Amino acid sequence: MKAGKLAFIIACIISRTAFSQTTVNVDFSKEMGPMKISQMALGQGGLSEEPMLSKHITEIRALHPAVIRLFVSEYYNVLPEKGKYHFTTLDSTVNNILQTGSKPFMSFCLKPKVFFPVVDHDIVEPNDYEGWEQFVYDVVRHYVDKGAGIEYWEVGNEVDFGEDGGTPYRFKPESYARYYKHTVAAILKADPKAKVGGPALANYKSPILPELLRACSAEKIPLHFVSWHNYDNRPAFIRSQIDYVKEMLKGYPDLHPETIMNEWNMHLFNPPLDPRFQPCFVMETIWQMKDAGLDWSCYYQVRDWYVNYDTFAKIFSAHGAAFMSRWWNRQAQFSGLIDYQGYIRPAYFSFKLLSRMAGRKLDLHTDSKTVHGFATHDPQLQMHNMLLWNFSADSVKVKLQLKALPKDMMVRHIVLDAEGGSSDENHRLRPDPFVNIKKGDQLVEVTLQPWAVHYWSFE
Incomplete structure (x- = not known):
């Protein structure tokens, strides 16, 4: 030329x-x-019951994510008392996701007092599994009847990490496998077409995943996907985790789960401050994911949000509520494609360009x-x-x-x-x-x- x-x-x-x-x-x-670039998708939460996405529907729609992962957390107050359901608040956020053209990817983290009267992230199994299954069935069936088109239901979030991961559970391997079995039975009863999985690990080497694989294989429990998280400045290290999980799955040839890294971003404590780094990091990490054969990812997150201490004081311990408030209200944050004040960060435009790879x-x-x-x-x-x-x-x-x-x-x-x-x-x-x-x-x-x-x- x-x-x-x-x-x-x-x-x-x-x-x-x-x-x-x-x-x-x-x-x-x-x-x-x-x-399948739309499967390199997005996530939001779990920070608030407020409509965190409602003012940015147009901007999110322009990115064309196939799913947006949502924390279905206790602050939505879905079961305020026995036999009484409240879906209005959760419905509002689900509807916002649908308005973006995406489907909600539901991370089921509800822990109503009916089944968990004591706030303690080490109390992880409900006091009545029969009642729990009916509750889970009712929640899932509500969205089936609404025609929301929800396909993915994830059992828990960072179940190995507890309140410091923004989740009300800190499971042991055996308790998670048992809880998973009961919960997915109810999900699939309500929607036989649903895809179920977990455990959304904070640490991909947690013993919870191998025990879940063992239990699902031995007891023929459905496991349509496995999920985990990572925050690291090295895309090649993120890729090594995909390789690690895929190698583990080879030991269970009867299981054929999709692989999903449904939280990822730069290192949370030591992100590079050069503004050019994060947009390029997004590109390189997604390239490594695609090259390694990862099925889905959900970048965390769409928008950063200040949390309300009183919101978490109702559902977390004093330590957990303080941690969430310190982390989101006092710590410098670089996660959101949209910042606290609603301004678009440069990394947003990485996803804008990636969306053109249709x-x-x-x-x-x-x-x-x-x-x-x-x-x-x-x-x-x-x-x-x-x-x-x-x-x-x-x-x-x-x-x-x-x-x-x-x-x-x-x-x-x-x-x-x-x-x-x-x-x-x-x-x-x-x-x-x-x-x-x-x-x-x-x-x-x-x-x-x-x-x-x-x-x-x-x-």
């Missing part, structure tokens, strides 16, 4: 750093199957350890899309070999700008002018700055 036709590529020169080099190959003639995956490969990407053919919008990023503190020169472009196309190049002061989409996703490119094979060069994220559309 002549130099004049490189106008849609930004060549970034960093004088202080010697560039490394790599080659990226994209074959537009090789479609590799459905991309359709069928194209063959894109590189030998680089830091430069990765996605490319797709979107037959619905009749276009092709490509993402490249550099998960590194050093700049990289990339030879980009585009093979078998199917026709002459208009190309738009966009750079994600995480450092600019405006959250206007045209500032965060900074566009170059459209240029024309010929069909066939093309070779272009681009320099990716540290933590850079670049996108191209081909129309």
Whole structure:
């Protein structure tokens, strides 16, 4: 390609750093199957019974997550007293999720006083399992009758961690397996089409998961998915957890659960403060997840939210209520795609670009350890899309070999700008002018700055 036709590529020169080099190959003639990018989804909570998502329906809908994981927590007060149900508050949040075009992924963390009269996260099994099963049945059946289309029901949240994980349970392996058996029986009685699973571990090496697998295999208990969480600045380490869980599952060939990392983000205590890091971290982590064969993920979270001490004082111990209040009201937070004041953070635009990777995956490969990407053919919008990023503190020169472009196309190049002061989409996703490119094979060069994220559309 002549130099004049490189106008849609930004060549970034960093004088202080010697560039490394790599080659990226994209074959537009090789479609590799459905991309399923919408399964790299989102989560929200469990922080409040208030409508945390209601003011951001449009922004969330633009990301096209297939599911939004919701903590079905005791502050929703679903069973205020025996035989009396209150669904109005929980329904409001479920309806907000449905308005985004997503389906709720229900993490069942209810612990009503009818079954748990003492507030203690080490009291984990209800005082009446028969009554408990009826209660679970009624909750699930309520949403079946509403036609909410909920498919996934998760039994508990961070069941190995207790109140310090924002959950009212701290199980032992045997007690969780027993509780899981009773709870999923009720869920599937109410909705035989539901998918059930857990245990949403804080520590992926917790002994709760192997005991759950053993019990489900031995007793033929349904287990449609296994789930766990991680917060770490190293996408490759997050990938190693996927490999670890998948290796464990090989020991139970009669079980065929999906794998779901339904909370993840940067390290909660020591996140990098460079604003360019998190948007690129999102890209690299999702690439590692997809490359490792993870079925689903839920980024935590959509929006950060101040908690009410009095809300948690009713359902947690004094220690637990204090911890939740300190953590969310006094600690610097970087989790939400939308901040406390309702402003969109740069990482939101990573998911905005990822949502454009709809359709069928194209063959894109590189030998680089830091430069990765996605490319797709979107037959619905009749276009092709490509993402490249550099998960590194050093700049990289990339030879980009585009093979078998199917026709002459208009190309738009966009750079994600995480450092600019405006959250206007045209500032965060900074566009170059459209240029024309010929069909066939093309070779272009681009320099990716540290933590850079670049996108191209081909129309």
